[in-house]
Amino acid sequence: EVQLVQSGAEVKEPGESLKISCKGSGYSFSSYWIGWVRQMPGKGLEWMGIIYPGDSDTRYSPSFQGQVTISAAKSISTAYLQWSSLKASDTAMYYCARLGEPITTLSWFDPWGQGTLVIVSS
Amino acid sequence: DIQMTQSPSTLSASVGDRVIITCRASQSISTWLAWYQQKPGEAPNLLIHRASNVKSGVPSRFSGSGSGTVFTLTISSLQPDDFATYYCQHYDTYSGTFGQGTKVEIK
Numbered sequence: 183e184v185q186l187v188q189s190g191a192e193v194k195e196p197g198e199s200l201k202i203s204c205k206g207s208g209y210s211f212s213s214y215w216i217g218w219v220r221q222m223p224g225k226g227l228e229w230m231g232i233i234y235p236g237d238s239d240t241r242y243s244p245s246f247q248g249q250v251t252i253s254a255a256k257s258i259s260t261a262y263l264q265w266s267s268l269k270a271s272d273t274a275m276y277y278c279a280r281l282g283e284p285i286t287t288l289s290w291f292d293p294w295g296q297g298t299l300v301i302v303s304s
Numbered sequence: 305d306i307q308m309t310q311s312p313s314t315l316s317a318s319v320g321d322r323v324i325i326t327c328r329a330s331q332s333i334s335t336w337l338a339w340y341q342q343k344p345g346e347a348p349n350l351l352i353h354r355a356s357n358v359k360s361g362v363p364s365r366f367s368g369s370g371s372g373t374v375f376t377l378t379i380s381s382l383q384p385d386d387f388a389t390y391y392c393q394h395y396d397t398y399s400g401t402f403g404q405g406t407k408v409e410i411k
C-alpha cells in the first residue's frame with residue numbers, strides 16, 4: 183500500500199525555525215515527485231511546491247518561493263518542508279502528497295499524507 | 305498565472321439530487337485537471353484525474369467532463385457520505401493551482 187506519513191503537530195513562537203517531514207512507503211520513493219499543500223484555517227488548498235527525490239529538482243509556487251524550503255532524503259524516503267523564521271501567518275495545516283504518475287510533473291496528487299498542523303503563536 | 309474558478313462556492317442539496325460543480329480556467333488547460341473531495345478534519349482525496357478519469361474505487365455516481373477552459377464534476381445521485389468540500393486543480397509542468405472549493409451542504 184502506498185502511504186505517506188507526516189510528522190506530528192507543532193506549536194512554535196514567531197521567529198523560530200521548523201522542519202516537518204513526510205515519509206513515503208510502498209513505492210519507489212525516488213521515482214515520484216512529492217508536493218506540499220497549505221490549508222489555512224477555514225480556507226482552501228494552496229499549492230506550495232514539489233520535489234523530485236531522485237535528483238532533488240524542486241519547483242516552487244511564486245507565492246512560497248523564498249518563504250519555505252522543500253528538500254528530500256531519498257535514502258530514508260522522506261521529504262521535508264522547512265521554515266527559517268516562522269510568522270503567525272504560517273499557522274495552517276500542511277499536507278504532503280505524491281504525484282500520481284512516476285517521473286512526470288504533469289500529474290495529480292495521490293495519495294496524500296494525513297497533514298501536519300503548525301501553530302505559530304506567542 | 306492560470307486562475308481556477310469554481311462555482312458555486314456553496315451548494316445546498318438533498319440526498320438523491322443530481323449535483324453539478326463547475327470549474328473554469330482563465331486559459332486553456334487541455335484536460336490537465338483533477339477533482340478532490342475533502343471532508344472536515346481529513347486530508348483531500350482524489351476523485352478524478354485528466355478531467356474525466358475516475359480513480360479506481362471511487363463510486364460510479366461521480367463523473368467528470370470538460371476540456372479547454374470549462375470542466376464539470378457531476379454526482380448523479382447525492383449520498384449522505386458525499387457532503388463535503390470539492391476542489392478542482394489544474395496541474396502543469398511547473399505549478400498546480402486549486403480552485404477555491406465548493407462546499408456541498410445538506411438542504
